[in-house]
Structures are given as C-alpha cells and as structure tokens.
Amino acid sequence: MGIWTTVKSSPANSPIRFETETGKTLSHADLVNSIQEARHGYWYWTAPSAPEGHTQTMQASQSHDSVDRIYYGRRIMLTEDGSQVSLDYALDKPDLKQWDEDVKYAPQEGLPRYPVRTRYLKPAETAARDNPKETRPLVIHLHGLTGGSHESYVRSTIVAIREHNDVENVVLTARGCNRSPITTPQLFCALWTDDLRYYLSIVKNAQPSRRIYAVGYSLGAAILANFLGQESDVSPLSGACVVSAPWDLYVNHLTLHDSIIGHNVYEPAMAANLNRLIRNNQKVLEQNPVFKERAHAGPAPKSVWEFDDRYTAPFFGFDSVFDYYRSASPVHRLRNIRTPCLILAAEDDPVCGDAAVPYVDASRNPYTHVVSTTTGGHLGWFPLKGQRWHSKVVAKYILAMETIDTRKVHAEFSYPARRFFNGSRLVY
Structure with a gap:
C-alpha cells in the first residue's frame, strides 16, 4: 500500500443555512461534513498503480469498460439556433436481445454510428422524459473537453448516484462530441452556457416542481461554474458539484505548458x-x-492553446486567446453563485493545477464549499479498492441535498451579486 490520500475541507466563513425536512436548521458546512469521505482529515489508501497525479490522470483517461457499465438512450434536442445537441439518458440494464433490436431504430437518416452502449430513444420513450407528473430528481452531467457519456469518470458517478438515490441521470453532450454531429457552424467553449440554459428551460417548463442538480467535470465544470455565476439567484438548479475545474484558464495553460509531461x-x-x-x-x-x-492559417494546432487561438477565440468574438482565457475563466463568476455548490479538486492535478483553486474566493461566498485531496490527479481519485472518491462524494452530496428545503436558504450576511449578463449576453 504505502500511499494514501488525505482530504482537506475548506468551508465558507459564514455558510448558508438550510431548513431540513424535520424543521431543524443545518449549515452547508455541516451538510458536507455529514459525508464521511468529505470530512477534513479523512484519508484512504491510493491505488498502487496510480500513486500520484500523473498516473491518476493517465488511468482516468482509460475506458475502464469492464466496470461501471452504463447503457444510454440518446435524445436529440433542437436548440433555438437550429443546432442538434445530444442528451444521453442513463437506462436500466436492458435485455441484450431486445437491445439488439432497439439499436436498429434511428430518428433520422445520416446519423453517426452509435457510441458504446448507446441507442436512440423511441418517440414514446422521449415523451416519457417530458412527463409533467415526473417527481424524481434529475442530475445533469457535463463532461470534459471532447468527452461524453462514455467517460469513466461520468459512468462511475452515475453508478454511485444510483446506489443512493432514485434519480434520473442525463449527460448533456457538447456540440460535436461523442459522435454527436455539429449541424450549425457553432463550436463550444468554457463560456458557452446556452445549451445548458436551454435544456433547463425545457425541463422546468415541462416539470416545474422537479428538483434538478448538475455535475460538471473539467471543461464541463467550467461551463457549469460560469452558468451558476451568470444565473446567480435565478438559477433553476437545487445544487451543483464542480469537479476538477480549470478556474483560471490562463493558469491552466501555464500548468500544462510548463510541465514536461503536460507539454509533450x-x-x-x-x-x-x-x-x-x-x-x-x-x-x-x-x-x-x-x-x-x-x-488554412497553418498546420493543425498541436496544443489546446494553439487551438483556442486558431478557432475558439475568433469563433466567439474574442480579440485573442488571452482575451478568451481572461473572460471565460469561471473564477470571475464564483462571487455570483447563489446555488449550493460543492467544489472538488486535487492538489496534484497536473492539468488544472492547485494554484488556481479558489480557496479564498470560495471562503467568502456562503454558497460554496471546497473539498480537496492531496492526491487524485485530473478526474482520477482511484482508491486501493472500491468506488472512486469523487463519485462517492458527489452521490452522497446529492442525497444530503434531498433532505433539505432548497427554497428556504438563509445567509448570515449580505453578499450582493454582480450581474455580468443581460439575458444570455455577456456584458463584462
């Protein structure tokens, strides 16, 4: 064994307080502390095959297809700009003979071949997702850069959530990712929150009394954090988990560029x-x-920096890649978050680094709570045995949030939000 991971819990100075189902009050810090794996000083043995950040990260990039096998039903969402966005709903384990028949269905011609263990939902199944009588909580997962519902860090979290909660899980696929075709000339970026906003509007209109949670991973975590700050006190989410987020995109760039393994x-x-x-x-x-x-401005980009300079920045109207990184860094909007938010990070994350984790900023926002680990890499957190650490913490956080009344939240002091958006338009 020899290697262990230790947890550090960093609550807000004056965390929000909730009313529980029994009428008692509970602080956000106490709620997080009710999760054994998230308590300050908790430790666990790390997998011998992944004793530090790089090996944890490399192990996280593997498919791990023999575990956490999730089957998905894909639905196509048409956005306001006419784009197609894929929604992958986690399904119960199917009868495999029936599955072989179901995968023959496609809602339209010319779609890419199916991702692993994924089929398209039939019209009756799609209609069932809009049932106004549905009362189960919905958990929306936002994957990392060019990822999708097939990623092991997403699947492991869905498996853990299912063990503790009777909820519905859906993965919102970024445009062009996981065999989801781009149908309009629009890419995505850390500040592109419109697809999440539009999907939430559909769910809230069809099922206004349903609780909705969101979990973001890496770039998806940046998108989620930016969305929470943009929407602030009008966010429709009851709670959120931000996992391995690049809080400062320029620091994230330096972390990768200045590391031999990161750069190469x-x-x-x-x-x-x-x-x-x-x-x-x-x-x-x-x-x-x-x-x-x-x-045709030159050879294909060889780094994320080059790609963002070539495509992302000009696509979204930024003057330069520097302008994009400054403007899209979610740390600028952390102050505005008014949704109970659990932030998970690893000190040895070789992709995002520890320098930009907003410990101080989060300590001043009553709605946020940072839990970090000494080891875990980027979206890793592989223990000696059992479920991945982040999966258990996210699942238990959502379970704990289900015991409180999110409509009755009390802050002990005034912490006014700054509005950076007018509708969905960035004004700062």
Whole structure:
C-alpha cells in the first residue's frame, strides 16, 4: 500500500443555512461534513498503480469498460439556433436481445454510428422524459473537453448516484462530441452556457416542481461554474458539484505548458481530439466565414492553446486567446453563485493545477464549499479498492441535498451579486 490520500475541507466563513425536512436548521458546512469521505482529515489508501497525479490522470483517461457499465438512450434536442445537441439518458440494464433490436431504430437518416452502449430513444420513450407528473430528481452531467457519456469518470458517478438515490441521470453532450454531429457552424467553449440554459428551460417548463442538480467535470465544470455565476439567484438548479475545474484558464495553460509531461503528452493528446472534432464536422463549420479564414492559417494546432487561438477565440468574438482565457475563466463568476455548490479538486492535478483553486474566493461566498485531496490527479481519485472518491462524494452530496428545503436558504450576511449578463449576453 504505502500511499494514501488525505482530504482537506475548506468551508465558507459564514455558510448558508438550510431548513431540513424535520424543521431543524443545518449549515452547508455541516451538510458536507455529514459525508464521511468529505470530512477534513479523512484519508484512504491510493491505488498502487496510480500513486500520484500523473498516473491518476493517465488511468482516468482509460475506458475502464469492464466496470461501471452504463447503457444510454440518446435524445436529440433542437436548440433555438437550429443546432442538434445530444442528451444521453442513463437506462436500466436492458435485455441484450431486445437491445439488439432497439439499436436498429434511428430518428433520422445520416446519423453517426452509435457510441458504446448507446441507442436512440423511441418517440414514446422521449415523451416519457417530458412527463409533467415526473417527481424524481434529475442530475445533469457535463463532461470534459471532447468527452461524453462514455467517460469513466461520468459512468462511475452515475453508478454511485444510483446506489443512493432514485434519480434520473442525463449527460448533456457538447456540440460535436461523442459522435454527436455539429449541424450549425457553432463550436463550444468554457463560456458557452446556452445549451445548458436551454435544456433547463425545457425541463422546468415541462416539470416545474422537479428538483434538478448538475455535475460538471473539467471543461464541463467550467461551463457549469460560469452558468451558476451568470444565473446567480435565478438559477433553476437545487445544487451543483464542480469537479476538477480549470478556474483560471490562463493558469491552466501555464500548468500544462510548463510541465514536461503536460507539454509533450497531455497537450498533444487533447489537441488531437479537438482536431478530430474539426475534421469530422468540417463541411458544416465551413459555413462560418471565421472558420474558412482560420482553417488554412497553418498546420493543425498541436496544443489546446494553439487551438483556442486558431478557432475558439475568433469563433466567439474574442480579440485573442488571452482575451478568451481572461473572460471565460469561471473564477470571475464564483462571487455570483447563489446555488449550493460543492467544489472538488486535487492538489496534484497536473492539468488544472492547485494554484488556481479558489480557496479564498470560495471562503467568502456562503454558497460554496471546497473539498480537496492531496492526491487524485485530473478526474482520477482511484482508491486501493472500491468506488472512486469523487463519485462517492458527489452521490452522497446529492442525497444530503434531498433532505433539505432548497427554497428556504438563509445567509448570515449580505453578499450582493454582480450581474455580468443581460439575458444570455455577456456584458463584462
């Protein structure tokens, strides 16, 4: 064994207080502390195969297809701009003979081949997702850069949530990811929160009394944190978990660039995935004049920085990659978060680093609570045995949130939000 991971809990100075179902009051810090794995000083043996950040991260990048096997039913959501966005709903384990028949169905022609253990929902199944009488909580998962519902860190969390909660889980797929085609010349980025906002509006309109939670991972965590800050006190979410977020995108860039492994392993691998996304959707993206101009500006990007400079920044109207990183860093909107939010981070995260984890900022926001670990890498947290640490903590946090009345939240002092958005338009 020899290697262990220790947990550090960093609550807000004056955390919000809830009313429980029994009429008692409970602080956000006490609620987090009710989770054994999230308590300050808790420790566990780390997997011998992944004793530190890099090995944890590399192990997290593997499929681990023999465990946490989730089957999904995919639904296509048409957005306001005419784009198609895939929603992957976690299904019960199917009869495999029936599954072989069900995968033959497709709602339209010309769709890419199915992702692993995924089929399209039939019309009756899609209608059932909009049932106004549905009372189960909904948990929305936002995957990392070019990821999807197939990622092991998503699957492990869904398995853990299912053990503790009777909820519905859905993965909101970023445009062009996980065999979800781009149908309009629009990419995604850390500040692109419109798809999440639109899906939430659909759910709340169809099922106004339903509780909704969200879990974001890596880039998905940045999108979620930005959304929480943008919506502030009008967010429709009852709670959120932000996992391995790049809180400051420029610091994130430096963390990768200044590391030998980051510069020579992580960066090229992530750039290759991004370049593949571009190639797979090139015909549609060429409808965008910015893309036509930038696509032939030189060799294919070899790093995330080069990709964001070539495509992301100009696509979203930023002056430069520096301008994009400054504007899209979710740390700027942490102050505005008015949804109970659990932030999970690892001190040895070689992708995002520990320097930008907003311990001080979060301590001044009554709605946020940071729990970090000495080891865990980027979306890793592999123990010697059993479920991954982040999966258990997220599942138990949502279970604990289900015991309180999220409509009755009390802050001990005034902490006014600053509005940076007018509707969905960035004004700062």
